[in-house]
Amino acid sequence: MSDKAQAVIEVKNLDITFKMPTGNVHALRGVDFTLRENEVLALVGESGCGKSVTAKAIMGILPENGMINSGEVVFHDGGESIDLLQKKISWRRKNINGSKISMIFQDPMTSLNPTMSIGAQLIVAIRNHEEITKKEAYARSLELLYEVGITDPERTMEQYPHQLSGGMRQRIVIAIALSCNPKVIICDEPTTALDVTIQNRILDLIQKIQRTRGISVIFITHNLGVVAKIADYVGVMYAGKIIEVGSIFDVFYDPRHPYTWGLLSAIPDVSDEKGELYSIPGTPPNLAKEIVGDAFAPRNPFALDIDFKAEPPLFKASGTHYVASWLMDERAPKVEMPDNLKERIASMKKEGLLYVEGRE
Amino acid sequence: MSKAENKKTKQVKTDQNVLLSVDDLCMYFDTKGKRVRASEHISFKINKGETFGLVGESGSGKSTIGKCIIGLNKATSGSIKFNGLELTGIKNRKEYKQKHNGIQMIFQDPMSSLNPKKQVGEIVREALVINHIGSSREEQEKIVAEIFTKVGIPTEYMNRYPKDFSGGQRQRIGIARALVVNPKLIIADECIAALDASVQAQIVNMLHHIKQETGTSFLFISHDLNMVRFLSDRIGVLHLGYLLETGTSDEIFKNPIHPYTKSLLAAIPRMNPVVQPEKIKVYDYSTSGIDYALGKWHDVEGTHRVWCTDLEYKEWGKQE
Ligand SMILES: Nc1ncnc2c1ncn2[C@@H]1O[C@H](COP(=O)(O)OP(=O)(O)OP(=O)(O)O)[C@@H](O)[C@H]1O
Ligand SMILES: Nc1ncnc2c1ncn2[C@@H]1O[C@H](COP(=O)(O)OP(=O)(O)OP(=O)(O)O)[C@@H](O)[C@H]1O
Ligand SMILES: [Mg+2]
Ligand SMILES: [Mg+2]
Numbered sequence: 001m002s003d004k005a006q007a008v009i010e011v012k013n014l015d016i017t018f019k020m021p022t023g024n025v026h027a028l029r030g031v032d033f034t035l036r037e038n039e040v041l042a043l044v045g046e047s048g049c050g051k052s053v054t055a056k057a058i059m060g061i062l063p064e065n066g067m068i069n070s071g072e073v074v075f076h077d078g079g080e081s082i083d084l085l086q087k088k089i090s091w092r093r094k095n096i097n098g099s100k101i102s103m104i105f106q107d108p109m110t111s112l113n114p115t116m117s118i119g120a121q122l123i124v125a126i127r128n129h130e131e132i133t134k135k136e137a138y139a140r141s142l143e144l145l146y147e148v149g150i151t152d153p154e155r156t157m158e159q160y161p162h163q164l165s166g167g168m169r170q171r172i173v174i175a176i177a178l179s180c181n182p183k184v185i186i187c188d189e190p191t192t193a194l195d196v197t198i199q200n201r202i203l204d205l206i207q208k209i210q211r212t213r214g215i216s217v218i219f220i221t222h223n224l225g226v227v228a229k230i231a232d233y234v235g236v237m238y239a240g241k242i243i244e245v246g247s248i249f250d251v252f253y254d255p256r257h258p259y260t261w262g263l264l265s266a267i268p269d270v271s272d273e274k275g276e277l278y279s280i281p282g283t284p285p286n287l288a289k290e291i292v293g294d295a296f297a298p299r300n301p302f303a304l305d306i307d308f309k310a311e312p313p314l315f316k317a318s319g320t321h322y323v324a325s326w327l328m329d330e331r332a333p334k335v336e337m338p339d340n341l342k343e344r345i346a347s348m349k350k351e352g353l354l355y356v357e358g359r360e
Numbered sequence: 361m362s363k364a365e366n367k368k369t370k371q372v373k374t375d376q377n378v379l380l381s382v383d384d385l386c387m388y389f390d391t392k393g394k395r396v397r398a399s400e401h402i403s404f405k406i407n408k409g410e411t412f413g414l415v416g417e418s419g420s421g422k423s424t425i426g427k428c429i430i431g432l433n434k435a436t437s438g439s440i441k442f443n444g445l446e447l448t449g450i451k452n453r454k455e456y457k458q459k460h461n462g463i464q465m466i467f468q469d470p471m472s473s474l475n476p477k478k479q480v481g482e483i484v485r486e487a488l489v490i491n492h493i494g495s496s497r498e499e500q501e502k503i504v505a506e507i508f509t510k511v512g513i514p515t516e517y518m519n520r521y522p523k524d525f526s527g528g529q530r531q532r533i534g535i536a537r538a539l540v541v542n543p544k545l546i547i548a549d550e551c552i553a554a555l556d557a558s559v560q561a562q563i564v565n566m567l568h569h570i571k572q573e574t575g576t577s578f579l580f581i582s583h584d585l586n587m588v589r590f591l592s593d594r595i596g597v598l599h600l601g602y603l604l605e606t607g608t609s610d611e612i613f614k615n616p617i618h619p620y621t622k623s624l625l626a627a628i629p630r631m632n633p634v635v636q637p638e639k640i641k642v643y644d645y646s647t648s649g650i651d652y653a654l655g656k657w658h659d660v661e662g663t664h665r666v667w668c669t670d671l672e673y674k675e676w677g678k679q680e
Contacts, residue, residue, distance in 0.1 A: 018524075020524065022519070047526050047559050048525075048526040052526065109472075163391070165418050165423070167417070171418075192553050194583065195415070195418050195420075195583035196583060196584075196624060196628050196629070197417055197624055197627045198418055199583070200629070224631055225586075225628070225629030226629050228631055228636070229629050229630075252633050253633075266560070266561040267561070268586045268587065268589070276568075277565050279559075279561035283512045283513075283514065286514050286517075288516075348631070348634075351634075351635055352633075352634030352635055355635045356634060
């Protein structure tokens with residue numbers, strides 16, 4: 001990470017358990033990352049690895065059975081550094097949520113009020129942060145709706161969430177989140193329900209706003225194509241931990257963790273021909289059971305003996321690139337990524353070069 | 361056998377292969393005096409064992425077609441035949457059950473389709489009860505456990521509730537519920553959208569195997585064009601309620617004719633941090649000069665068809 005850029009949010013050793021009648025679920029097992037100013041950090045990883053829980057912890061909206069065992073979420077604002085976890089929820093709601101940090105959820109219905117028209121919801125959201133007249137807020141709402149790709153904003157203002165398709169609902173949520181000019185936006189799968197053309201426009205939009213206003217974005221997605229497009233940095237999560245973090249180029253062109261290898265191999269690309277898709281064997285571990293060693297070991301064809309005994313620390317691969325795998329230890333045998341992926345990355349690089357040359 | 365007869369038997373044979381046929385389907389919603397034309401003159405067929413992928417932007421009417429087939433929407437006009445039986449104009453519960461037997465739907469939003477008060481194992485077992493599969497509770501529980509393993513949810517989780525799962529895990533439960541009754545047609549509406557890439561690959565491979573093993577047909581609705589291409593034998597492109605282009609995956613991907621299809625394909629995010637979709641000229645129907653209402657089907661080649669006017673077809677063909 002370019003060390004000059006100021007940290008905006010530092011998540012340190014975040015450890016969270018959900019209390020369940022059937023036992024505890026250890027959802028986050030020490031999550032560490034830094035979000036810097038003017039940067040987009042993507043969090044990727046398998047379903048259930050803890051991406052949404054991480055986002056919810058930052059927002060202070062964990063469900064009641066969620067227990068924070070340890071960790072810090074430090075928010076740097078002006079000269080001040082605040083550990084959000086030490087603050088009352090009511091304080092965070094008033095001072096942080098929806099004004100300094102706003103969130104866009106995976107399921108748009110969780111952020112929309114089914115009994116209020118879209119227009120009323122937008123106007124309330126805008127007037128929560130700014131003292132302007134209803135009329136001004138109405139005009140601003142129309143602009144925002146148009147910005148997020150709604151072609152008939154006047155009509156949409158009068159509609160209710162249930163009258164809109166899934167994709168349109170998500171666009172409304174994005175408009176609401178953008179309405180307060182936040183410093184950080186946390187996006188949890190915001191484009192998952194959208195078609196590619198709209199997705200592309202939304203990503204362009206988020207990118208444009210991010211760049212012009214210099215805000216920071218945590219972008220949760222499982223779509224590596226989206227990551228490739230939007231992210232400056234990528235954190236790869238597995239079973240409640242970040243197992244590889246680096247710049248977009250570190251992770252796409254020089255991945256080191258066998259799990260990242262698996263993820264990168266699993267996506268069909270338009271340039272690919274048909275065949276079986278690669279999928280990582282096995283399933284993620286049951287987080288209700290204690291995990292010994294590297295959580296990925298049972299699915300890792302390259303696992304070493306030590307992987308079943310001790311948890312790997314974050315090894316430094318370069319100034320921007322860190323990897324939690326014993327394969328990074330200097331005593332470990334030298335293991336290379338699978339040939340398929342090697343070829344894929346080589347052609348990715350080649351295509352990249354051609355593309356850059358073509359544009360010059 | 362004479363040539364004519366030969367042709368006739370062939371004709372019959374292909375007809376027998378058709379599992380679902382949608383003919384000139386229109387679905388209009390009338391709300392507060394305003395009419396939303398969600399489906400306009402939609403026609404397509406799905407053969408036995410075939411996967412038909414439906415793509416198109418948000419609001420283009422993909423889910424509406426799925427809902428018309430499953431009977432959640434009452435079609436305004438047109439015909440939907442499944443196994444040769446007409447699904448529109450069904451009068452009562454009994455007729456519905458009889459004609460829809462063999463169709464399952466996997467929904468876009470897993471949370472709203474799973475009863476929050478029931479354990480997920482029970483939710484899946486209920487599908488067996490409704491369909492009279494399994495002679496005893498034990499047998500049903502065994503089938504449920506098998507299907508959980510198949511979709512990658514540990515069987516220890518069977519007595520948890522939907523809220524205790526992550527989005528992707530819930531979706532797998534929805535898939536398990538549809539699969540467990542061995543349907544002939546599965547309508548999968550964005551069923552992998554909430555899953556991460558690796559699990560998507562597992563699910564898609566799994567759907568692919570199920571398709572090959574059991575001959576189940578799929579109507580696969582998704583906005584992930586890479587996945588649609590991977591899984592589908594044929595693809596239909598929807599826009600503003602109209603089906604604009606259909607053909608095999610290769611016909612659509614290698615030789616898109618309609619400008620909308622072209623813009624859609626150009627917007628696919630690439631798995632490469634350097635190579636990204638150009639800020640392509642957004643296809644804007646209102647200024648395109650195209651009027652979908654004037655269109656009709658034009659055969660390109662093979663199964664490839666485009667919905668447009670004669671003039672448009674001539675023009676688009678020239679730009680090759
Ligand atoms: N309220 C809850 N009670 C119990 N367990 C929970 C709860 N919420 C989440 N979990 C568990 O915590 C883990 C992390 O869940 P999380 O929702 O963060 O996953 P995710 O990475 O966002 O996955 P997805 O990509 O599917 O959205 C999962 O194992 C999940 O089952
Ligand atoms: N019950 C309804 N009443 C009124 N309008 C409806 C209803 N259901 C759908 N529509 C409208 O029909 C159109 C098509 O909606 P549909 O849900 O089929 O889109 P979709 O292609 O599935 O979109 P998405 O990708 O966002 O899920 C939209 O304009 C939608 O608002
Ligand atoms: Mg999530
Ligand atoms: Mg839909």
